[in-house]
Amino acid sequence: MIGIALIIALGCVGLAMLLNLYRLLKGPNSSDRILALDTMVINAIALIILFGIYETSTTYFEAALLLAMVGFVGTVAYCKFLLRGDIVE
Amino acid sequence: MSLHVIAEAFIAFLILLGGAFALIGSWGLTRLPTLMSRLHGPTKATTLGVGSCLISSMIYFPLKAGSWSAHELLITLFLFITAPVSANMIAKAHLHRRRSGNDGEGGKAIHDPLPPPPPDAHWASFGSEDGPRMP
Numbered sequence: 396m397i398g399i400a401l402i403i404a405l406g407c408v409g410l411a412m413l414l415n416l417y418r419l420l421k422g423p424n425s426s427d428r429i430l431a432l433d434t435m436v437i438n439a440i441a442l443i444i445l446f447g448i449y450e451t452s453t454t455y456f457e458a459a460l461l462l463a464m465v466g467f468v469g470t471v472a473y474c475k476f477l478l479r480g481d482i483v484e
Numbered sequence: 485m486s487l488h489v490i491a492e493a494f495i496a497f498l499i500l501l502g503g504a505f506a507l508i509g510s511w512g513l514t515r516l517p518t519l520m521s522r523l524h525g526p527t528k529a530t531t532l533g534v535g536s537c538l539i540s541s542m543i544y545f546p547l548k549a550g551s552w553s554a555h556e557l558l559i560t561l562f563l564f565i566t567a568p569v570s571a572n573m574i575a576k577a578h579l580h581r582r583r584s585g586n587d588g589e590g591g592k593a594i595h596d597p598l599p600p601p602p603p604d605a606h607w608a609s610f611g612s613e614d615g616p617r618m619p
Binding site for chain 2: 414415477
């Protein structure tokens, strides 16, 4: 039961990442691209977690935690760059 | 019907819910017309989807491996705290880009209509004319 649910959910998240990729490539301006990248990182976290359940291995949580932190810092840094033209003033 | 089967059904349900929410959030990101409306999809639906996946794994690992860890809770908390912050930053960047009339890619103007602020109020990010300005 969990196996089937996992395969369906992995497909859903993969499709979601493809949709994000479309927005990242098409996005009319920079803010859209940042938003698409941010969503892509969150979806990647979901993908890693689901793969961890699939493999019954807890090793993947560190990767997910690191990705969550780095994704947030990246988004904020990019927004700051757009706002001020500089990141650390 | 043992407790194990019920727990497995619950985990499967949460996993499906998480996948569906992630897909709905990204579908909103692709389909909605302006950035201010596009922000809604990823910040709410996708975050909820990831939270659902994490909670399912939090139930799954004690059941299968017999070990409990706080990692999932940590990731969930972190995501739920940071999602509004990053959405706010993106909206702010969009508002300022829009006002300065350049989208950061070759200086084209942005023509998205903005949702109107309340009557007698400005967009907080711009500051009022006589009040303190945003640094």
